[in-house]
Amino acid sequence: MQVVHERCCGLDVHKKTVVACILMTQANGEVQRHIRTFSTMTAGLLALSDWLESLAVTVIAMESTGIYWRPVFNLLEEGRSVILVNAQHMKAIPGRKTDIKDSEWLADLLRHGLLKASFIPPAPVRELRDLTRYRKTLVQERADEVNRLHKVLETANVKLTAVATDVLGKSGRAMLDALVKGTTDPEILAELARGRLRQKLPQLQEALDGRVEAHHRLLLKHILAHVAFLEQTLEQLQQDIEERLEPYKDAMTLLMSIPAIAELAAATILGEIGDDMTRFPSAKHLASWAGVCPGNKQSGGKRLSGKTTQGNATLRAILAEVVWVISHMKDNYLSAQYHRLARRLGKKKAVVAVSHSLLVIIYHVLSTKQPYRDLGADYFEQRDSTRLTQRSVRQLEALGYTVTLVPKEVA
Helix, strand or coil: CCCCCCEEEEEEECCCEEEEEEEEECCCCCEEEEEEEEECCHHHHHHHHHHHHHCCCCEEEEECCCCCHHHHHHHHCCCCEEEEECHHHCCCCCCCCCHHHHHHHHHHHHHCCCCCECCCCCHHHHHHHHHHHHHHHHHHHHHHHHHHHHHHHHHCCCCHHHCCCCCCCHHHHHHHHHHHCCCCCHHHHHCCCCHHHHHHHHHHHHHCCCCCCHHHHHHHHHHHHHHHHHHHHHHHHHHHHHHHCHHHHHHHHHHCCCCCCCHHHHHHHHHHHCCCHHHCCCHHHHHHHHCCCCCCCEECCEECCCCCCCCCHHHHHHHHHHHHHHCCCCCCHHHHHHHHHHHHHCHHHHHHHHHHHHHHHHHHHHHHCCCCCCCCCCHHHHHCHHHHHHHHHHHHHHCCCCCCCCCCCCC
């Protein structure tokens, strides 16, 4: 078998240790193996870097093991080609399994050029990705706290959520603060309502007539304090995200030219795929990497499961959110595609299908550096005018009408 890399290294990464196997092909075809185990502490990884440099190894492969590959990659990527390998693309050799055998197997596959590198965005994009993912986690955590708040109010027989749309609005917060401080009179609490909520004073008085005990006030106090902390953190985090978006202003503008993609969605998409589409050979490769295209599995001339792969869960989620917003629109090509597919396939499959189309559009917009130009909500009707005409005629004839088609005269 042809040798692609004469000097290469395979890394088997774990939480505490990393096993490195270097294969060096000599002029006579013999292969020298050098195997060492290093700590995953910074000092150990620096020692690994020095060892690789002393043996002139610049090509490295390692398996994507949870989050443990990140510190290794960060310290070894400068000046080297580090290939992160999907575990599905390599198989451990059968028989006895050890960390040394795994590293040898990785190095041998790399030596013959049989490994496929995973997509790893550059450092600035990875930083933006970490911040946008953390923001999503905080938003989910805030939603969990709001749900806990609703449960505490229910257990205290306070039906504020049945009257007020937003319990944490200005009126709701004023009432909750009063409850925490010991106010229980429903008339006094209801008078804290503002704006249009004052039109529901009788309903508010009835809803606020509860049985709030001391432990309820204690829970409300801690929940409200946590919600306030999360909101302040989200505000600061948003400022940090905006600072890191400065170099990507043009890409943000291009993405926001697509219907339903706002600033937050554009930032999340950039954090996942970056703005350099040359990393993907085509839009199909990007869709496959994201997991929004049908699976390709055939055997014996039969097509088996077409289930989508897991792909990038964060990217899939934000694409689905954008498509859900698009599904409530009626004035663009993507909304027409969604409603066309939802009638035939159902809403969930339509969301995945339109997510694929949306990602293809994103690929071409970022590749060409040109804003999105919509095909129009009537694109499918214009494309299938003949079939639409025939179907309409059949429907009218089925209702008992005789249909005669006369071309419209052009003025």
